[in-house]
Amino acid sequence: AQKITQTQPGMFVQEKEAVTLDCTYDTSDPSYGLFWYKQPSSGEMIFLIYQGSYDQQNATEGRYSLNFQKARKSANLVISASQLGDSAMYFCAMRDIAKYSGGADGLTFGKGTHLIIQP
Amino acid sequence: NAGVTQTPKFQVLKTGQSMTLQCAQDMNHEYMSWYRQDPGMGLRLIHYSVGAGITDQGEVPNGYNVSRSTTEDFPLRLLSAAPSQTSVYFCASSDYLNTEAFFGQGTRLTVV
Numbered sequence: 001a002q003k004i005t006q007t008q009p010g011m012f013v014q015e016k017e018a019v020t021l022d023c024t025y026d027t028s029d030p031s032y033g034l035f036w037y038k039q040p041s042s043g044e045m046i047f048l049i050y051q052g053s054y055d056q057q058n059a060t061e062g063r064y065s066l067n068f069q070k071a072r073k074s075a076n077l078v079i080s081a082s083q084l085g086d087s088a089m090y091f092c093a094m095r096d097i098a099k100y101s102g103g104a105d106g107l108t109f110g111k112g113t114h115l116i117i118q119p
Numbered sequence: 120n121a122g123v124t125q126t127p128k129f130q131v132l133k134t135g136q137s138m139t140l141q142c143a144q145d146m147n148h149e150y151m152s153w154y155r156q157d158p159g160m161g162l163r164l165i166h167y168s169v170g171a172g173i174t175d176q177g178e179v180p181n182g183y184n185v186s187r188s189t190t191e192d193f194p195l196r197l198l199s200a201a202p203s204q205t206s207v208y209f210c211a212s213s214d215y216l217n218t219e220a221f222f223g224q225g226t227r228l229t230v231v
Binding site for chain 2: 004033035037043044045047050052091093106107108109110111112
């Protein structure tokens, strides 16, 4: 069975500092996808970044980057130059590509990290 | 851009009542899913569909039914609501090219 572990229930970070949110995963499948989602207090799920298990390079999307260390089964999210608007819950999720064909299917989520950016 | 639309946004039910949570997407996506989110937890998969007429169970399917008669719609039915089904429900969609799941705004359901 797949499992996602986010070990930081909450984090306080000063504005403009870089932030690393930890995510480790456990799967025996060779083909999988890793996602990060942001959930602000308003409740919607906002897609941030995706990394495929066969991707050679770490994914980047603007201020977000994914530090993918396959051997360690680690997929940490890095937010550069944090902003007050980054305060939210952040979820790491994984999809078994062999079992579920589409991006929406079979996402296994971690319990999340509550990030608070302080001015 | 409508994307994924869920209705209602809020609902209060009495134990034993039935209801249907609606989900519609206008992106012609093949794949649609329902998740529930409980306090202190991430989202958990209830049911999913890989196309019209095809559905399957996820991690926590008990107490819920789904059907997919059209590509656009994927309703979630609570047959006999229980307090344990108090949660926030999210519908999501994507196609096989997507590396992103598009989520609806969520439905906050309270069963009393």
